[in-house]
Amino acid sequence: MKRYKPSEIEPKWQKRWEESGVYKAEDFSEKPKKYVAGQFPYPSGAGLHVGHARVYAIVDAVSRFYRQLGYNVLNPIGWDTFGLPAENYAIKTGISPQSATKTNIANFKKQFKRLGISVDWSREINTSDPEYYKWTQWIFTQLFEKDLAYRAENYQWWCPKDKTVLANEQVEGGHCWRCGSVVEKRKMNQWFFKITDYAEELLADLDQLDWPEKIKTMQRNWIGKSEGAEVEFEVVDGADARKIKIFTTRPDTIYGATFLVLAPEHPLVNDLTNDLTRPEVDKYRQEAMKKSEIERQENKEKTGVFTGSYAKNPLSGEKMSIWVADYVLMGYGEGAIMAVPAHDERDLEFAEKFDLPVKEVIKPPANFAGGCYTGEGEMINSGRYDGKPSAQARELIVRLLEKNGQGQAKTTYKMRDWLISRQRYWGAPIPVAYDADGKPHAVPEDKLPVVLPEITDYQPDDSGHSALAKVPEFTQVELNSEEMTRETDTLDGFACSSWYLLRYCDPRNEFNAWDKTKADYWSPVDVYVGADHAVTHQLYVRFWAKFFADQGLTNFREPIKSLLYSGYINAEAGTKMSKSKGNTIDPLEVVDQGYGADALRTYILFIGPYQMDEPWSTRGIGGVYRFLNRTWNLVQEFLEAPRDALGDPEELQKTQHKTIKKVTDDLRKNSFNTAIAALMEYVNDLYKIKLRGFDEEYWRGALTTLAQLLAPFAPHMAAECFELLGRSDTIEDAGWPSHDEKYLTSAQEEVVVQINGKVRARLTLPAEELQDEKGLLEKVLAEPRVSELTDGGKKVLKTIVVRGGKMVNLVVE
RNA sequence: GCGCCUGUGGUGAAAUUGGUAUACACGCUACCUUGAGGUGGUAGUGGCCGCAAGGCUGUGGAAGUUCGAGUCUUCUCAGGCGCACCA
Numbered sequence: 001m002k003r004y005k006p007s008e009i010e011p012k013w014q015k016r017w018e019e020s021g022v023y024k025a026e027d028f029s030e031k032p033k034k035y036v037a038g039q040f041p042y043p044s045g046a047g048l049h050v051g052h053a054r055v056y057a058i059v060d061a062v063s064r065f066y067r068q069l070g071y072n073v074l075n076p077i078g079w080d081t082f083g084l085p086a087e088n089y090a091i092k093t094g095i096s097p098q099s100a101t102k103t104n105i106a107n108f109k110k111q112f113k114r115l116g117i118s119v120d121w122s123r124e125i126n127t128s129d130p131e132y133y134k135w136t137q138w139i140f141t142q143l144f145e146k147d148l149a150y151r152a153e154n155y156q157w158w159c160p161k162d163k164t165v166l167a168n169e170q171v172e173g174g175h176c177w178r179c180g181s182v183v184e185k186r187k188m189n190q191w192f193f194k195i196t197d198y199a200e201e202l203l204a205d206l207d208q209l210d211w212p213e214k215i216k217t218m219q220r221n222w223i224g225k226s227e228g229a230e231v232e233f234e235v236v237d238g239a240d241a242r243k244i245k246i247f248t249t250r251p252d253t254i255y256g257a258t259f260l261v262l263a264p265e266h267p268l269v270n271d272l273t274n275d276l277t278r279p280e281v282d283k284y285r286q287e288a289m290k291k292s293e294i295e296r297q298e299n300k301e302k303t304g305v306f307t308g309s310y311a312k313n314p315l316s317g318e319k320m321s322i323w324v325a326d327y328v329l330m331g332y333g334e335g336a337i338m339a340v341p342a343h344d345e346r347d348l349e350f351a352e353k354f355d356l357p358v359k360e361v362i363k364p365p366a367n368f369a370g371g372c373y374t375g376e377g378e379m380i381n382s383g384r385y386d387g388k389p390s391a392q393a394r395e396l397i398v399r400l401l402e403k404n405g406q407g408q409a410k411t412t413y414k415m416r417d418w419l420i421s422r423q424r425y426w427g428a429p430i431p432v433a434y435d436a437d438g439k440p441h442a443v444p445e446d447k448l449p450v451v452l453p454e455i456t457d458y459q460p461d462d463s464g465h466s467a468l469a470k471v472p473e474f475t476q477v478e479l480n481s482e483e484m485t486r487e488t489d490t491l492d493g494f495a496c497s498s499w500y501l502l503r504y505c506d507p508r509n510e511f512n513a514w515d516k517t518k519a520d521y522w523s524p525v526d527v528y529v530g531a532d533h534a535v536t537h538q539l540y541v542r543f544w545a546k547f548f549a550d551q552g553l554t555n556f557r558e559p560i561k562s563l564l565y566s567g568y569i570n571a572e573a574g575t576k577m578s579k580s581k582g583n584t585i586d587p588l589e590v591v592d593q594g595y596g597a598d599a600l601r602t603y604i605l606f607i608g609p610y611q612m613d614e615p616w617s618t619r620g621i622g623g624v625y626r627f628l629n630r631t632w633n634l635v636q637e638f639l640e641a642p643r644d645a646l647g648d649p650e651e652l653q654k655t656q657h658k659t660i661k662k663v664t665d666d667l668r669k670n671s672f673n674t675a676i677a678a679l680m681e682y683v684n685d686l687y688k689i690k691l692r693g694f695d696e697e698y699w700r701g702a703l704t705t706l707a708q709l710l711a712p713f714a715p716h717m718a719a720e721c722f723e724l725l726g727r728s729d730t731i732e733d734a735g736w737p738s739h740d741e742k743y744l745t746s747a748q749e750e751v752v753v754q755i756n757g758k759v760r761a762r763l764t765l766p767a768e769e770l771q772d773e774k775g776l777l778e779k780v781l782a783e784p785r786v787s788e789l790t791d792g793g794k795k796v797l798k799t800i801v802v803r804g805g806k807m808v809n810l811v812v813e
Numbered sequence: 814g815c816g817c818c819u820g821u822g823g824u825g826a827a828a829u830u831g832g833u834a835u836a837c838a839c840g841c842u843a844c845c846u847u848g849a850g851g852u853g854g855u856a857g858u859g860g861c862c863g864c865a866a867g868g869c870u871g872u873g874g875a876a877g878u879u880c881g882a883g884u885c886u887u888c889u890c891a892g893g894c895g896c897a898c899c900a
Contacts, residue, residue: 004852173897214894217817221896228900248900261900300898332899339900345814346898414899534895594852606838608826612819613893620825623838625852665829674827677837684837752833757881759833800880802832809832811880 001640004632006596009720014116016719022732023118027505027518029072035522036063037501039530039537040078043104044085046579048111050569050604050616051531053587057601058529058566058610058672060117061712065667067118068711068736074522075118076504078125079105082133082493084162084178087426090458097426098454101128111588115597116715123507127496128426132503134449135513136496137431139544141442142551144432148194149420151440155265156419158186163460164423165190167492168416169222169536177536185289188464191430191489192417195543199223199413201557202542210562212611215534222535224414229398230334231407233260236319237310240271244311244322247333247412250340251401252394254315255382256361257338260322261304261350263330264288269307272322277308281324288326302327302350314406315383315397325350333412345372362390418540420492425458425467427490433477434485441479450486466490494533498540501525501559502548513553520555528560531568538563564670567613569604574615585616598714599625605672605713627680628717631710634686635703635721649698653743655685656702660739663709672713679709700725705737753780754809761785770805777801780808 017023038059041052063075079101086097086104093100105126112119125132143149156165159176165188170177195202203223206216228249235242244260262269264285273281284305304325311320320338327346328337341351342360351358361382364373379385385393401407421430429450431443443450453474458467468474468488475486499513505522506514524545530538538560545559570576571583578584591597603624608614659682666675686702704725711718711731722731749770753761763783770776777799780786789812798811 214817218895221816224896224899226899246900250900302898327898327900329899337900344900346900349898412899606825612826614825617825617839619839622852627838629852673825674837677827680837750833754833754881757832757879762833798880800832802881803829807832807881809880 001633001636004629004717006591006598006716007594010114010116010597010716013716013719014113017116017118018113018121021122022730023067023073023075023120024122025074025076025120025522026072028521031070031072033074033522034063034066034071034527035074035525036066036527037074037076037504037525037529039528039533040080040497040500041108042080042083042085043101043108045089045100045104047107048115048587050577050585050587051566053115053600054566054569054604054610055529055531056112056115056117057604057713058564058670059527060115060601060715061605061667061672062527062529062670063118064712064715065736067732068708068734070735074123074504075120076123076125076507077112077117077119077121078123078500078504079108079127080493080497080500081105081126081128082427082490082496084424084426087424087458090426094456096454097458098128101126114588114591115601118715123504125500125503125507127428127493127500128452130449130451131510133428133452133496135503136428136491136499137443137448137450138445138513139499140431140491140495141445141448143193143547144440144442146547146551148197148547149191150194151189151191153187153189155185156188156190157183158188159183162424163462164466165419165421167419167494167536169418169539170492170494186464190419190421191432191487192419193495193543195418195540196413196415198543198546199225199415200411201546202539205542205558209558209560211560212563212565215538215563215565218534219539222415222539225411226413227409227411229401229407230410231314231338231401233311233314233320233338235272235309235322236312244268244336245334246336246338247410248338250343250394251397251407252379252385252390253340253343253361254313254338254397255385256340256342256359257313257316257320258318258341258351258357258359259320259339260311261325261328261337261339261347262307262322263328263335264324264326265330266324266335268336269324272307272309274308277306281305281307284324302346302353304350304354306354314401314404321356323350323354331416332414341372343372343374345374348372418492418543420495421489422492423464423466423489424460425452425455425490427493428452428496429468430487430489430491432487433479434487435482436484440487441484443479447479452490494536494540497537498544499548501528501541502554516553516555519553523554524556524558525560527562527564529564529566531566534565565611567609567611569607570613570615572616572618577616590621595621595625596628596716598717599628602628602676602713606676608673610670610672624676627683628714630687631683631706632717632721634683634690635707635724637690638699638703639724649695652686652689652698652702654746655682655689656705657739657741657743659709660705660737661744664736664739667712676713679706679713682706682709707731708734708737749806751776751780751805752807753783753786754807755786755789755812757809760789773801773805776805776808780810786810 036059038055059075063073067073081101086100089100090097127133140149157171158165159181161179161181162176166176166183171183174182176183203220203225206219226249228247229251230245230247233244233246235244304323307322307324309322311322313320339347339350341348341358343362359381361380362377363380364377376390379388379390379393398409429452431448431450432440433443434440453471455467455471460467466488475488477484477486502514502519506518509515541559546557548554549557587600590600599621603621606624607620659678662678663675707718707721708731719731745767747767748764749767751763751765752759761783765779796810796812800809
């Protein structure tokens with residue numbers, strides 16, 4: 001008998017697939033389309049890790065399943081190559097990012113091929129290829145023309161180690177997402193994409209997405225919509241400033257506003273101080289600016305200083321002192337607040353510390369435990385609004401303020417515009433040049449791409465410019481017959497990955513970023529598999545998709561219909577895998593150990609639900625290998641067995657059709673682990689049936705079905721078995737088997753009898769007798785075990801028959 | 814502090830969506846087999862009692878709804894993730 005040797009059959013099929021081009025996706029087809037993609041990898045020098053293997057095991061199972069079901073499947077792959085690791089590697093070794101990237105891609109490609117992933121290699125893309133980033137730059141110019149790419153000077157996050165600014169989304173808990181350094185604020189003139197123009201739509205459209213709730217919640221929180229009002233307070237005493245604008249979500253509490261607080265960076269602070277207060281205010285401001293955002297957040301103890309000025313409460317008319325304090329943030333709302341200490345914990349803390357008046361304007365409920373009441377309730381001390389519910393008062397007060405010209409309803413968002421300048425070499429140059437007046441001009445399409453020059457000194461510095469600033473041949477340029485100076489910053493790598501899913505639809509287009517009909521045919525992505533970047537990449541792709549739709553470049557506003565977020569695979573001990581701990585698993589090593597790609601992929605999917613974090617288990621993969629080996633041996637035994645044995649096909653057909661149904665249902669809901677378990681059960685069943693003899697044709701059918709159902713998980717083994725079973729077509733052509741309900745019913749059915757909810761007996765009856773409820777109950781009550789328990793004066797009060805007679809519950813007492 | 818998620822055997826996990834708890838796999842035990850140690854086969858395996866038939870008990874904990882709860886409700890404990898002075 002031939003032994004199962006993955007090291008022989010896997011290369012055989014990989015070669016055959018490559019030569020036949022079976023996985024090439026056809027643009028346009030009579031078949032329905034399915035666009036399945038994994039978040040493309042950054043090809044690091046370390047090669048594939050198990051996280052990649054998990055993402056692509058999922059992508060490939062889905063792709064193969066739908067291909068077999070008859071869909072025209074697009075399963076592409078590409079490389080997210082711009083970014084810090086390649087550049088840092090270049091600084092360390094002198095090997096250029098261009099060259100290191102080339103080597104790494106070749107390695108990744110080889111490794112992916114060895115996993116047997118059914119991708120369309122003719123669509124491979126690479127974001128650092130000028131053919132690709134030409135269009136990334138072109139998209140920048142389109143945003144620039146619509147004023148959605150703009151330059152602004154402001155305080156930005158600066159990573160002192162990587163020596164570049166970062167977007168808000170890329171600062172995680174005050175640390176650089178790349179290197180983990182504590183970031184600083186630096187005032188710099190930088191490029192932004194105006195994602196905030198789409199804040200409302202980005203928020204609203206989340207509801208329609210088939211995405212994990214976790215990701216949707218994170219995006220909702222990130223966008224951070226608040227509805228309220230902006231209110232103008234008149235400055236009445238001691239200052240040059242006349243008015244201060246604040247934002248509040250609780251205009252209903254305005255009668256309780258007893259002082260105002262401005263952020264230290266607020267531009268009006270200077271005008272509000274006088275000679276007496278200025279020294280102290282200036283000192284406070286300077287200290288606050290010096291402190292990192294982290295330090296400001298760590299110290300929750302309220303600090304602040306009085307400006308010396310006063311304002312008037314527009315409704316109560318009361319005089320309010322004006323303060324500066326760092327608990328008010330410049331970046332949100334108006335950078336100034338009306339403080340309502342009675343109904344806001346932070347304001348109360350501040351008021352208590354500086355002995356400021358506290359005025360209650362909402363009556364807490366009777367059972368309120370005490371402390372600061374921040375909820376809704378009945379209005380008090382609020383003039384004509386007394387007695388009204390606060391929600392109603394809120395609307396009335398805003399209306400009044402609007403009528404008096406003292407304020408208006410307003411919605412604010414926490415999300416800021418996306419800062420896309422990077423002071424690093426290894427990225428797509430921002431396609432802009434400045435004229436003699438310093439005015440930016442977008443590089444016209446016929447001058448694109450702005451090619452990243454090959455240099456030798458990549459070292460970033462504190463100048464606030466990338467290494468490109470040191471290359472005069474690059475910076476000097478003639479544009480519109482004018483001498484100009486190029487922008488030397490590069491684009492955030494997340495820009496490159498914000499449109500790659502569209503490029504896959506038309507990857508070799510030299511004249512456009514993509515052809516609209518092709519993009520509209522394939523898009524949106526039906527299934528996208530990722531593992532991170534919940535508020536970066538996953539938000540940016542949505543932003544750009546909406547922009548493209550507005551430009552008439554596409555006809556859809558959401559790029560990803562369904563998002564599968566895969567969990568992490570941890571080390572055996574349950575701790576995170578990390579190179580420094582030396583507990584990583586190299587997937588290719590596992591393949592080479594003899595387990596093969598099929599066992600690796602099947603194991604990764606069998607380990608648990610795809611979205612859960614799971615520990616790796618070397619023993620576990622042994623179990624899956626055993627299953628594949630048993631499958632293989634079963635086919636081998638069939639091929640060698642005598643062909644004249646006869647057996648009753650009923651049992652065989654039942655388990656076969658049951659398995660088809662289960663695997664199909666499970667794959668439709670991405671429940672890969674239970675689908676594989678069903679296949680294991682099927683093989684176990686086949687072994688039992690085998691002992692009792694079989695009829696060749698039924699048996700061949702059962703094994704062919706097994707190969708077809710196994711193909712999404714273990715495609716090499718499936719293809720080999722399919723061929724061994726005498727099929728001249730391919731699994732892809734043969735399609736997906738369908739089940740027939742008629743094989744799922746048995747002549748005899750088990751009836752479970754419960755008494756007061758506890759299982760007390762089981763009896764086996766002919767299936768048709770389950771349909772007759774009355775007759776069924778008689779038989780159940782006649783069953784000795786049952787009558788034993790219901791006799792002795794006990795009365796059956798109620799009977800419940802469920803699941804088509806398969807369960808009977810008797811209520812007895 | 815706020816929000817979300819997860820708690821089921823020794824382990825990874827199933828459970829037809831309110832209907833037989835622990836499928837499948839790992840591990841363990843016994844036996845068989847083999848070229849006698851790493852990837853063969855069969856059976857058993859939640860806990861307690863019992864030779865057995867069977868009984869009791871059991872899904873982090875407490876209460877509730879229901880004929881019936883791992884699943885629904887309330888409270889509570891533990892772990893994970895996210896946000897965190899956002900007015």
